[in-house]
Amino acid sequence: MFATTLDKxxxxxxxxxxxxxxxxxxxxxxxxxxxxxxxIADITQTQHAIRRNYPIIGRFRYIFExxxxxxxxxFFAMDREELPFNRSQRSWVYRAAxxxxxxxxxxxxxxxxxxxxxxxxxxxxxxxxxDAVPTHAVTIGEGFAKHPYxxxxxxxxxxxxxxxxxxxxxxxxxxxxxxxxxxxxTGEGGLSPYxxxxxxxxxxxxxTAKYGVRDADGHLSDDKLRxxxxxxxxxxxxxxxxxxxxxxxxxxxxxxxVTAEVANIRGIEIGKDSISPNGHTDIHSIxxxxxxxxxxxxxxxxxxxxxxxxxxxxxxxEMCEAIHLRGQKYAPDFITIDSADGGTGAAPQSLMDYVxxxxxxxxxxxxxxxxxxxxxxxxKVIASGKMINPAEAxxxxxxxxxxxxxxxxxxxxxxxxxxxxxxxxTCPTGITTHDPELQRGLVPENKATRVKNYALNLMxxxxxxxxxxxxxxxxxxxxxxxYLIDNSGxxxxxxxxxxERTPKPEYLIASTADKHHGADNGAASIPAxxxxxxxxxxxx
Numbered sequence: 001m002f003a004t005t006l007d008k009x010x011x012x013x014x015x016x017x018x019x020x021x022x023x024x025x026x027x028x029x030x031x032x033x034x035x036x037x038x039x040i041a042d043i044t045q046t047q048h049a050i051r052r053n054y055p056i057i058g059r060f061r062y063i064f065e066x067x068x069x070x071x072x073x074x075f076f077a078m079d080r081e082e083l084p085f086n087r088s089q090r091s092w093v094y095r096a097a098x099x100x101x102x103x104x105x106x107x108x109x110x111x112x113x114x115x116x117x118x119x120x121x122x123x124x125x126x127x128x129x130x131d132a133v134p135t136h137a138v139t140i141g142e143g144f145a146k147h148p149y150x151x152x153x154x155x156x157x158x159x160x161x162x163x164x165x166x167x168x169x170x171x172x173x174x175x176x177x178x179x180x181x182x183x184x185x186t187g188e189g190g191l192s193p194y195x196x197x198x199x200x201x202x203x204x205x206x207x208t209a210k211y212g213v214r215d216a217d218g219h220l221s222d223d224k225l226r227x228x229x230x231x232x233x234x235x236x237x238x239x240x241x242x243x244x245x246x247x248x249x250x251x252x253x254x255x256x257x258v259t260a261e262v263a264n265i266r267g268i269e270i271g272k273d274s275i276s277p278n279g280h281t282d283i284h285s286i287x288x289x290x291x292x293x294x295x296x297x298x299x300x301x302x303x304x305x306x307x308x309x310x311x312x313x314x315x316x317x318e319m320c321e322a323i324h325l326r327g328q329k330y331a332p333d334f335i336t337i338d339s340a341d342g343g344t345g346a347a348p349q350s351l352m353d354y355v356x357x358x359x360x361x362x363x364x365x366x367x368x369x370x371x372x373x374x375x376x377x378x379x380k381v382i383a384s385g386k387m388i389n390p391a392e393a394x395x396x397x398x399x400x401x402x403x404x405x406x407x408x409x410x411x412x413x414x415x416x417x418x419x420x421x422x423x424x425x426t427c428p429t430g431i432t433t434h435d436p437e438l439q440r441g442l443v444p445e446n447k448a449t450r451v452k453n454y455a456l457n458l459m460x461x462x463x464x465x466x467x468x469x470x471x472x473x474x475x476x477x478x479x480x481x482x483y484l485i486d487n488s489g490x491x492x493x494x495x496x497x498x499x500e501r502t503p504k505p506e507y508l509i510a511s512t513a514d515k516h517h518g519a520d521n522g523a524a525s526i527p528a529x530x531x532x533x534x535x536x537x538x539x540x
Contacts, residue, residue: 003453021388022252040134062315079259084341085388090412092389096165096457097413097450113489116360118395121481123470132463138402140236140380141303141333143398149235149303151201151403153391154474155459156182157241157451158384158405159205159307161189163253163262164422166344169414169431171444174198176451185405188240188251188276191228192534204228205307206251206264209276213264219458220240222299236293236334237296239289240281244342244385247309250276252346256425259434290330297333305334309342309383310362311355313369313477320373324507331378336405337366339385346423359396364498367400374503376400385480388412390461397462398494399476413454414447 006114015505035056042048042055043108046509050058061346088109095102108198108331132459137152157177162170177184184200187194188207195202208222210496213228228234253262253274263270283289289306323331330495340356363383383401387393388409408416415429427433430442449466461472469481483491 009104014511020264065405076511084343084386085408085412089389090418093409093412093454097172097454099453099457102457102461113485114188115485115487115489117485118391119483119485120391120394120398120465121483122468123516126470127467127472129467131314131472132467133465135459135473135475138380139298140305140311144329145303145333146301147235147303149201149252151181151183153182153455153459154178154462155404156203156403156405157184157410157454157455159185159187159203159238160407160411161187161211161251162192162194162265163189163257163259164251165191165411165425165432166430166434166439166442167194168260168439168442168444168447170194171197172414173410173441173451174200174437174449175444175448177201179448179452182455183235185238185313189230189233189253189262190267192261192265196231196233199233202231202234203236203238204234205240207240207276207463208278208280209266211268211276214267225296227300230300234300234302236303236305237300238334238336239280239283239292239296239304241283241289241306241308242338242343242356243307244309244338244340244356245344246347246351247311247340248278249347250278252276253422254423254425257434262434266307268275285313286322289404290326291320291333292321293332294330303333304331305336305380305382307336309334309338309340309385310365311357313365314364316369320369320375323375324373328375328378334380334402335366336380336382336384337362337401339440342385344422359383359387363401368498368501371400372500372504373509374507390458390465393458394462394465394474394477395482397474397497398479398482399478402475409458410451410454413450415442415450472482 020354038059039055042051042058045052048058050061052058055431098443111117130320135152135154137150139148139150147413157173160169160173164187171194173184174195175198178198182201183203184195185203185366186195186205188205188209188211190212191202191204204212206225210218213224214223215224225237229237243251245283251274255271255273258266258268258271258274260270266274270275283292291302308384320357337359339359344352356362363381367376367381370379371383380402381400382403383396383399383404384405384407386398386408387404388406393404408512411431412418414431417429418429419428421427422432425433425435427438430439433439459474466472466477467475469477471477471481479494479498482494484497486492
């Protein structure tokens with residue numbers, strides 16, 4: 001019996017070996033045939049010189065070039081040399097989002113002699129923990145909007161459209177924002193149920209294509225806008241004039257990401273590229289913009305502002321002068337300043353690399369102009385663009401921002417690995433794809449906690465910087481607390497480069513329009529400023 005069993009096993013083994021050998025020979029034949037096909041295809045094609053001169057082998061050049069995007073950050077890049085975000089920046093976000101230790105050992109890897117780098121000036125006697133106070137609240141639209149909005153949080157989620165990012169990503173951001181007590185900007189893709197489901201505060205963005213609030217002709221629909229604003233969670237309206245990564249170019253959503261749900265929310269066709277106009281077809285001048293702000297505020301009752309990347313800045317003087325002529329009712333309740341190094345899902349490289357001012361120049365420019373025209377208390381300033389770590393947010397507050405927003409920081413909190421696949425439907429982390437198989441990896445319940453942790457830990461560390469500088473809370477930071485490295489590698493006070501501005505004498509009294517028409521436009525509730533106190537002007 002034992003011999004019979006052994007014979008059966010031998011027969012099975014022989015059969016496996018025989019069939020395995022046949023399978024190997026078949027695979028080898030197929031492989032040789034495939035390589036022969038590639039050889040003939042490469043040597044006869046005329047489009048690629050490398051493949052024509054080096055058939056088959058030349059293909060590895062394209063494979064390695066593609067894989068390099070994913071692996072250089074792990075094997076070749078130093079901690080602080082990679083762009084758009086280096087390993088040090090990303091690692092801090094990952095640790096903060098996981099709520100694990102964000103301290104580092106031995107010494108800083110940041111060079112302290114690079115031109116334009118920021119250094120905060122610590123106080124000889126820092127603020128003690130028992131003397132620190134919570135960050136004070138700032139109200140947007142007070143005296144002008146029927147429903148002004150108040151927030152004590154300094155860090156919020158910038159615009160990311162449903163369509164550009166996935167359903168589970170929106171759900172995680174919404175729930176995390178609710179837990180952290182911060183707002184979530186919808187981006188230009190309209191308001192989805194996933195923005196609303198967790199109950200967080202919402203800033204509804206109106207892009208150049210008016211997605212979500214457009215009529216059949218693509219114009220702004222008052223009725224649809226009124227419906228959007230009827231949600232109590234929608235706290236403010238932002239008109240997007242331009243975006244840092246692509247100033248002068250509208251949003252780009254490839255047809256492969258325009259699902260039935262995305263198309264329904266945006267009011268566009270399924271499967272077709274969603275290309276927004278490069279500007280608002282109904283806003284051609286400062287007067288048009290101010291009229292649109294009042295129109296939207298009257299319809300919604302909510303604070304209204306606009307988002308722009310700054311290039312030529314003459315429009316700032318024109319806008320401020322127009323506000324004084326027409327009355328403060330026509331002022332935006334807030335301005336969001338985006339940086340030329342801001343992010344996006346897709347943009348022409350020529351715009352991304354070469355157009356617009358970075359936030360380091362544009363933010364002080366805008367704040368100073370508002371101070372000159374005595375509009376700093378009336379108009380709140382939101383800073384946006386590549387500020388994902390505490391130091392960048394603290395710098396923005398020092399310069400004069402009331403709030404800081406980030407999109408890519410929160411993408412890292414969701415698990416983004418900077419795979420640079422945002423403009424495709426192949427994001428490996430499920431954040432910017434509508435492929436259900438890839439979305440499986442993003443579990444909203446887990447990632448919402450990380451969104452909350454990231455926001456709270458960042459705001460906490462901004463407070464740590466503030467206390468080191470000797471102030472009691474983050475909004476107490478001023479320009480005097482920052483030095484910049486100059487061309488020679490030496491620190492110089494930020495106030496040397498951007499001194500604090502006081503209002504021009506002619507704007508120290510209320511405008512003619514405000515004095516005569518204040519009862520009609522609501523400006524009477526905003527008293528004229530008779531003092532040129534820097535701190536009062538800078539911070540509402």
